[in-house]
Amino acid sequence: MSTVSENQRPLRVALLGAGTVGAEVARLLLEQSDDLEARVGAPLELVGAAVRDVTKPRPGVPAELITNDPIGLIGKGVDVVVEVMGGIEPARSLIIAAMESGASVVTANKALLAEDGATLYATAEKNQVDLYFEASVAGAIPLLRPLRESLAGDQVKRVLGIVNGTTNFILTKMDEDGAAYADVLAQAQALGYAEADPTADVEAFDAAAKAAILAQLAFHTRVTISDVHREGITRVTAVDIEAAREMGFVIKLLAVAERITEGDVDGVVVRVHPTLVPRSHPLASVRDAFNAVFVEAEAAGELMFYGRGAGGAPTASAVLGDVVAAARNKVSGTTGPGESIYTGLPVLSLEQARTRYYLNLEVLDRPGVLATVARVVADSDVSIQVVRQDGTGNDAHLVLRTHAATEGQLSNMLDGLRALDVVTDIVGVMRVEGEATP
Amino acid sequence: MSTVSENQRPLRVALLGAGTVGAEVARLLLEQSDDLEARVGAPLELVGAAVRDVTKPRPGVPAELITNDPIGLIGKGVDVVVEVMGGIEPARSLIIAAMESGASVVTANKALLAEDGATLYATAEKNQVDLYFEASVAGAIPLLRPLRESLAGDQVKRVLGIVNGTTNFILTKMDEDGAAYADVLAQAQALGYAEADPTADVEAFDAAAKAAILAQLAFHTRVTISDVHREGITRVTAVDIEAAREMGFVIKLLAVAERITEGDVDGVVVRVHPTLVPRSHPLASVRDAFNAVFVEAEAAGELMFYGRGAGGAPTASAVLGDVVAAARNKVSGTTGPGESIYTGLPVLSLEQARTRYYLNLEVLDRPGVLATVARVVADSDVSIQVVRQDGTGNDAHLVLRTHAATEGQLSNMLDGLRALDVVTDIVGVMRVEGEATP
Numbered sequence: 001m002s003t004v005s006e007n008q009r010p011l012r013v014a015l016l017g018a019g020t021v022g023a024e025v026a027r028l029l030l031e032q033s034d035d036l037e038a039r040v041g042a043p044l045e046l047v048g049a050a051v052r053d054v055t056k057p058r059p060g061v062p063a064e065l066i067t068n069d070p071i072g073l074i075g076k077g078v079d080v081v082v083e084v085m086g087g088i089e090p091a092r093s094l095i096i097a098a099m100e101s102g103a104s105v106v107t108a109n110k111a112l113l114a115e116d117g118a119t120l121y122a123t124a125e126k127n128q129v130d131l132y133f134e135a136s137v138a139g140a141i142p143l144l145r146p147l148r149e150s151l152a153g154d155q156v157k158r159v160l161g162i163v164n165g166t167t168n169f170i171l172t173k174m175d176e177d178g179a180a181y182a183d184v185l186a187q188a189q190a191l192g193y194a195e196a197d198p199t200a201d202v203e204a205f206d207a208a209a210k211a212a213i214l215a216q217l218a219f220h221t222r223v224t225i226s227d228v229h230r231e232g233i234t235r236v237t238a239v240d241i242e243a244a245r246e247m248g249f250v251i252k253l254l255a256v257a258e259r260i261t262e263g264d265v266d267g268v269v270v271r272v273h274p275t276l277v278p279r280s281h282p283l284a285s286v287r288d289a290f291n292a293v294f295v296e297a298e299a300a301g302e303l304m305f306y307g308r309g310a311g312g313a314p315t316a317s318a319v320l321g322d323v324v325a326a327a328r329n330k331v332s333g334t335t336g337p338g339e340s341i342y343t344g345l346p347v348l349s350l351e352q353a354r355t356r357y358y359l360n361l362e363v364l365d366r367p368g369v370l371a372t373v374a375r376v377v378a379d380s381d382v383s384i385q386v387v388r389q390d391g392t393g394n395d396a397h398l399v400l401r402t403h404a405a406t407e408g409q410l411s412n413m414l415d416g417l418r419a420l421d422v423v424t425d426i427v428g429v430m431r432v433e434g435e436a437t438p
Numbered sequence: 439m440s441t442v443s444e445n446q447r448p449l450r451v452a453l454l455g456a457g458t459v460g461a462e463v464a465r466l467l468l469e470q471s472d473d474l475e476a477r478v479g480a481p482l483e484l485v486g487a488a489v490r491d492v493t494k495p496r497p498g499v500p501a502e503l504i505t506n507d508p509i510g511l512i513g514k515g516v517d518v519v520v521e522v523m524g525g526i527e528p529a530r531s532l533i534i535a536a537m538e539s540g541a542s543v544v545t546a547n548k549a550l551l552a553e554d555g556a557t558l559y560a561t562a563e564k565n566q567v568d569l570y571f572e573a574s575v576a577g578a579i580p581l582l583r584p585l586r587e588s589l590a591g592d593q594v595k596r597v598l599g600i601v602n603g604t605t606n607f608i609l610t611k612m613d614e615d616g617a618a619y620a621d622v623l624a625q626a627q628a629l630g631y632a633e634a635d636p637t638a639d640v641e642a643f644d645a646a647a648k649a650a651i652l653a654q655l656a657f658h659t660r661v662t663i664s665d666v667h668r669e670g671i672t673r674v675t676a677v678d679i680e681a682a683r684e685m686g687f688v689i690k691l692l693a694v695a696e697r698i699t700e701g702d703v704d705g706v707v708v709r710v711h712p713t714l715v716p717r718s719h720p721l722a723s724v725r726d727a728f729n730a731v732f733v734e735a736e737a738a739g740e741l742m743f744y745g746r747g748a749g750g751a752p753t754a755s756a757v758l759g760d761v762v763a764a765a766r767n768k769v770s771g772t773t774g775p776g777e778s779i780y781t782g783l784p785v786l787s788l789e790q791a792r793t794r795y796y797l798n799l800e801v802l803d804r805p806g807v808l809a810t811v812a813r814v815v816a817d818s819d820v821s822i823q824v825v826r827q828d829g830t831g832n833d834a835h836l837v838l839r840t841h842a843a844t845e846g847q848l849s850n851m852l853d854g855l856r857a858l859d860v861v862t863d864i865v866g867v868m869r870v871e872g873e874a875t876p
Contacts, residue, residue: 024737028591028592028737032591032593035593035781036591038658038778038780038781039590039591039658039775039778039780134588140735140737140738140739140741141738141741142580142583142584142587142588142589142741145580145583145584145587145588146580146583146584149580149583149759149762149763150572150580150583150756150759151580151755151759152477152758152759152762152763153466153470153474153477153754153755153757153758153759153760153761153762154466154755154758154759155470155473220476220477282723282744285720285723297578297755298751298755299462299466299578299751299752299754299755299758300578300579300745300746300751300752300755300756301578301745301746301749301751301752302744302745302746303578303579303580303743303744303745303746304742304743304744304745305741305742305743305744306720306740306741306742306743306744307738307739307740307741307742308738308739308740308741311739313736313737313738313739314737314738314739316591316737317589317591317592317735317736317737317738318588318738319591320590320591320592320737321587321588321589321590321591321592322591323591324587324590324591325587325590328775332772332773333772334770334771334772335770337477337766340476340477342476342477343473343476
């Protein structure tokens with residue numbers, strides 16, 4: 001509360017990792033030391049940065065702070081440890097060692113949190129230290145603190161997130177230029193938006209980890225990455241994009257976490273997949289590498305948080321916000337909120353979610369096709385919302401959007417459609433989100 | 439951190455005010471008591487609601503809790519006082535009395551905070567209690583906590599906010615329907631979006647109070663409503679809206695708070711006025727009564743927070759988030775961050791802001807008018823970005839957008855234009871925001 005901190009000893013901050021994000025964190029810690037001191041109520045002192053390769057240049061990080069001995073660094077009596085090395089090990093062991101030594105931990109490690117957050121939370125609670133991880137989801141966007149704290153008096157119903165910048169960049173370009181997936185991926189790789197091996201992004205492993213973290217915070221129950229249904233964007237075609245556009249939709253890779261309460265069922269479904277979103281929905285205007293998370297809460301209604309999901313400076317901003325929070329807590333001898341899993345809601349299988357579907361069928365160009373298809377759809381207890389016939393001859397398509405149905409009904413319907421002579425191929429099947437509930 | 443709270447005495451919550459928001463807070467406190475207890479670590483007990491008129495029905499608030507004795511209620515040993523009565527007095531005296539008695543305070547009172555926040559902060563610090571006010575700006579949108587905490591390690595450069603739902607509804611309808619201001623205002627009043635006396639909204643007093651609160655949090659310096667340059671929307675015409683549309687812009691009432699550093703100048707300008715915003719800007723898609731705040735920060739880049747700015751349930755969501763935070767702090771015997779005004783940045787006069795301008799001139803339909811006007815603009819050291827001539831005869835218009843200029847340059851330019859025979863009227867002058875900086 002006070003801006004006077006003469007009597008307060010400096011708080012010691014150590015970095016694990018000094019890549020793009022770590023170097024930026026170091027730079028900001030050093031450059032903004034006066035501001036940070038005023039905001040924390042004590043000076044922050046960067047005592048070291050542990051890296052694997054000490055010979056690599058680290059612009060912005062003073063050479064004398066670089067070490068390849070993370071355990072030695074933690075042993076120096078550190079108040080806040082910033083873990084930005086990534087990966088499961090040795091990150092997990094080092095975080096645990098840091099907490100055991102009494103340090104609070106700020107991490108951007110979504111993979112570790114989504115796989116074994118429980119261990120980290122338990123270690124934090126045992127040692128009465130903080131575990132903060134704002135940077136792990138949607139980079140710079142202040143999102144996890146609002147979910148954990150601002151919405152603490154509300155009930156979240158559903159979270160829809162664009163949480164992977166690479167895939168959003170690719171889908172945006174496909175939408176803007178009508179280009180094919182492979183061409184846009186190559187372009188994204190050339191621009192540095194996609195890795196040489198793009199699997200983690202395009203197969204949605206990255207988004208699935210973030211979905212697990214979001215779901216746990218939103219629904220106060222434990223969710224890990226293995227609970228998340230995951231589909232990537234590699235099978236999205238220019239035909240899908242165009243068909244979506246004609247219906248007034250755009251295709252986004254969405255992370256969806258929702259509470260399902262129906263009859264005896266009460267639980268959470270968490271899924272990541274390409275999704276049709278109406279162009280009038282706030283998420284539709286989230287373009288290029290931007291991220292956004294849309295939250296539907298009981299009392300608050302619809303909220304959206306938008307910003308940069310990646311990059312050194314944006315991620316460092318989120319890390320430093322957490323460092324300030326952890327340091328303030330050290331100064332006042334307290335800790336922030338810990339793991340909240342009091343609801344114990346089960347994670348349900350995808351089959352228990354009800355969504356709308358988009359279907360793109362290649363069909364024979366002959367009278368009665370629509371009637372035949374509609375009969376099969378109706379026999380699966382699925383109701384058609386919109387249907388349109390496109391093209392003629394060998395390029396005849398039937399594009400339809402259904403009302404809400406279960407995965408089981410969808411699967412029956414697809415089996416029925418495949419068995420039809422008039423349906424020559426099912427070229428696109430995708431879920432639809434963001435419309436007013438039927 | 440713990441969800442077990444058997445050993446924790448209930449925390450006593452009192453309401454000052456039980457109108458739309460207060461009644462909703464009471465309802466949620468009672469209905470969600472199990473969730474709130476788990477999140478706080480102690481039960482929350484609603485001990486009373488002080489109102490002026492005890493005879494008025496208050497659906498959702500148990501009759502035995504209603505009292506018209508706020509001082510008596512506060513004297514009952516209350517842990518958290520929720521002030522949702524509004525206005526300066528008696529709200530201020532009651533908040534001070536509550537803090538003096540050891541209660542933390544949650545308030546939605548933007549007018550009081552923008553006029554005399556300093557007294558409230560000082561009283562909170564003296565009594566070591568919390569002062570939270572998330573609901574005072576942009577209703578349900580978690581915005582103040584991110585500004586105070588998540589961006590605590592970053593430098594905010596500028597904040598652009600749509601923070602008044604009534605004026606955004608009116609401007610949206612004018613844009614969508616091409617209707618005149620007076621007609622849309624009448625429609626908004628009929629729908630309950632605007633008050634019978636709409637002054638506070640349409641003359642931007644409400645938005646100015648919120649701008650002061652935002653500016654203080656963003657720039658860590660004291661800002662009151664009297665520091666805010668304020669222009670309402672009553673002079674926005676259908677002609678302006680149409681001219682803006684033709685240039686690819688939409689008109690929004692923006693609250694702008696920005697840091698100005700130029701030469702020896704280092705300070706903050708805070709202003710609220712109708713503004714041209716490019717249709718591609720995220721704020722342009724914020725329609726109807728929705729609110730959004732766009733933040734430009736040094737490291738984080740561009741962020742936007744979007745949601746419902748008013749209404750009983752959304753506001754109650756923000757209030758309850760603060761109640762949970764204040765109650766958690768009571769449980770752990772600490773307080774959250776207090777007033778942060780360490781930068782001491784001065785609030786500069788509007789003259790020191792540089793913005794772009796939109797001008798709509800009614801001109802004579804004769805050759806050489808553009809050259810004459812361009813000469814006057816150039817003589818004021820202002821540079822024209824785009825100019826277009828519209829209409830003919832008595833309806834001839836010259837619409838122009840300038841590059842960035844100071845208010846002083848604008849004022850010279852307007853004097854020069856008024857002196858021209860060929861300019862018969864200056865029908866629109868508005869600032870332009872949200873384009874890439876020149």
